[in-house]
Amino acid sequence: MTDYNYQKDIPANRTYKSRIFEMIFSNKKDLLSLYNATNGTHYDDPELLEVNTLENAIYLSMHNDISFVIDSRLTLYEHQSTYSPNLPLRYLMYISDLYSNMTKDENLYGTRKILLPAPKFVIFYNGIDEQPDMQELRLSDMFEIVDNIPSLDLRAVMLNINPGHNPHLLDNCKTLRDYSEYTARVRRYAESSPLSEAVEQAITECIKEGILAEFLSKNRAEAKKVSIYEYDEEKVMRMLQEDARETGRQEGETQKLKEQISKKLAKGNTPEEISEMLEEPVEHIRELIAELSQKASI
Missing domain, CATH: 1.10.10 (Arc Repressor Mutant, subunit A)
Incomplete structure (x- = not known):
């Protein structure tokens, strides 16, 4: 049986609130299932995963949800409910810190080549703005000057995990499908009910229907608190983006x-x-x- 004692896996001294996504996938068994579904692999030993997520990295809003190494590959997972073309730059800053931490005891000026795990950047998106099933975000797309062969680049794959998108991925990872369904219900119920009631309704229904049932049952109070925080944060970010678009429109009309x-x-x-x-x-x-x-x- 999956061990869902998530509270012990989440440090109490974080300067940002934990997300439902990282609470769920802090469990190695579920994280391995997600990795297998995303990569088409069939690893069956969760202990092969070496989780190395940095705590309190860089800035309050610039942490990475989960990073881990398996088979000499460094995978960085990020969940986003708002689309941002700046994610590759944020990833670059984060992986720089991560590699620095990995090589802090190495001689960077020596003649021996230091071997690094090859990185892979994946964003799981479940925002309300319509996005394709899969798209690639590149750091080089942010450069003011376009180079045919940029000296520096970083490629991140964004996967839409809203219901109705990437069915093969969701079918191959029940926990991810359950997470997608739970967050969709919270968002849907919040359209007509106070947020606290919407979250409570979603949690009650999901437990009854076997959707994240064990996780939500054992972490009900914390899951409710974090879900309310996440939805409020998502709403604020949406309002800021709308304000920015309106400001841009007005500035364009004035010009x-x-x-x-x-x-x-x-x-x-x-x-x-x-x-x-x-x-x-x-x-x-x-x-x-x-x-x-x-x-x-x-």
């Missing part, structure tokens, strides 16, 4: 208006005439003309 004003000023139109032509308040037109004049004088 377009300034370009129109500049053209009309060049033709000799007055602020009043421009106001009438562009159907904008004359006070706003005068403000933008002042900004244009100030910028031109710098």
